[in-house]
Amino acid sequence: MMSPPVTELTDRARQIFRAVVDGYLASGAPVGSKTIAAAAGLNLSPASIRGVMGELEALGLLASPHTSAGRVPTDRGLRLFVDGMMQAAEPSAEERAQIEQRSRSGGPVEEALAATTAALSGLSACAGLVLVPKRELRLRSIGFVPLSPGQALAVLVAEDGSVENRVVDLPAGIDASALVAAANYMSQRLGGLTLGEARVRVEQELAAGRAALDDVGRALVERGLAVWSEDGDRRPVLIVRGQGRLIDAAAAADLDRVRDLLDDLEGKQEIAALLDSARAGDATRIFIGAENKLFALSGSSVIARPFRGPGGQVVGVVGVIGPTRLNYARIVPMVDFTAATLARLMG
Template identity: 50%
Template structure:
């Protein structure tokens, strides 16, 4: 992860101000509680009076780096302060050896004979367990070469569309049938689709079928042709090509230590955000925009701005180095960023290697 250019604010802080600011942020990340001038004075290595500390805290508050949640309370970092801390002060070390082994052991064990879905689900669960936040993995659908698509009639108006990829993943969708479709037309549409999707990704198959539209019209009757188009559209989601699945594990971790009703309401907003298809598109966009791990704190990320949550996210890639998904950890703004960033980075790199 590359750090941005250090904010000019850093140049305006002397060593004493920097140390007090760091102590306030460290205390918040550790305990989640405001810290007052008297306690700060006791923490600091230099002998400073509470009055001196209060003066420095006042300057930090003027800069927008800290705030008082209540009158006469201690201070907490603002979202701007947390971003400043992450960019200017946070040192990201290597992943602990035991955590590295845990990630390798679990993913490699899962990857042996497992489907991609199983591996990604385990990755999400593992990130949740290691971070005590919610592990989050986005898996796209349309990048895997397909093997075949077929229709199985459920009742006169509906059929089950089954898509099988070359890596063995099987996905089912219910398709509304055009009025009057017969069993033979379902077979005909299945055969046509399979012939033209085999070895192609979903996006490539859509392009190929569109290119052969005139040929399709002569080879198939109207209802069979409509079935072919519905069979492709049911997975594509829209012309924008929505990603496939958002796998979230460890939501219960986010409920721990929540007592205030306001915090619970924020968490409800987060869970609602995670259920939307739009969130998946935005999450993939966030991951693709950077080459490595990215950190979004609170309202910096429009996706989770209502909940004020923080997100640490990294892309993973296929054998052709194309971004095909993203993974990360989401939680409160007091995530242990220095520990979680290398964890997310290493997991993304390992998954990319397992997919080659």
């Protein structure tokens, strides 16, 4: 069932519909005819307002929870409101400054992305999401620190200054000199390469007999690269910040829905796939409730926008997730501004 265009609603129906949506988005509670009659300045009796609300319900734009005589907008009604009636409110100078300041946190780009997403989460009172640009680390140096006779800590330093540690199982018979030799070989021969490129070079040099490594050292190099590559393949491309903001006073009465939403966030691959669908085009995408089967139980909404890097290519998507009663008019421009900030960061 398609929603009617806004232009097909009478002026009275539009006013009452907007009053219900505004009241619901502000409180999270059903809105009754007496509330609208007292606040909306319509000069209509509660009985007349109830009649119009019944017509809007028949159109699939409003629903009446059985626990209340008031009405709430349906997902279809929220879609009509967002697409045809919403008046966006641009972020304040203070909000813009907070987002920009967090984007300049320094360090690896993932940390700046996470910090900016945390700022967006705090300002929107939602969970912030960012789909991390898909990129590969380039190696600067690699070292091994013995932990026990059978294990060592492999320390990888990337060209962007980021440091990653992995515990590596050691081949039998290895000693401290072999750890030093393997680290020197990897730093000297593999510096500046991605993990994929490094594995190819190691395989080529071992096959040609050019690698100055004994059997033990060769096994260590191969094992270290394998651990990093395997971990990188599994690494989530999605950063989530501010899940705790989803549990507010209004949510306390609907803990099952909140639990479903938090379960959705645990399935990062599904959320990442949803965000990835927003990569096409330049516009902000808004996913409302059961419009997406992922949120059929939790009744959540996602607002997402792609951001671009050097050359104008889309490198990631930033957004928020929260209940369907989001303040869309305020949060949509905030997500837009965050995307523009991240595009400058990536440039």
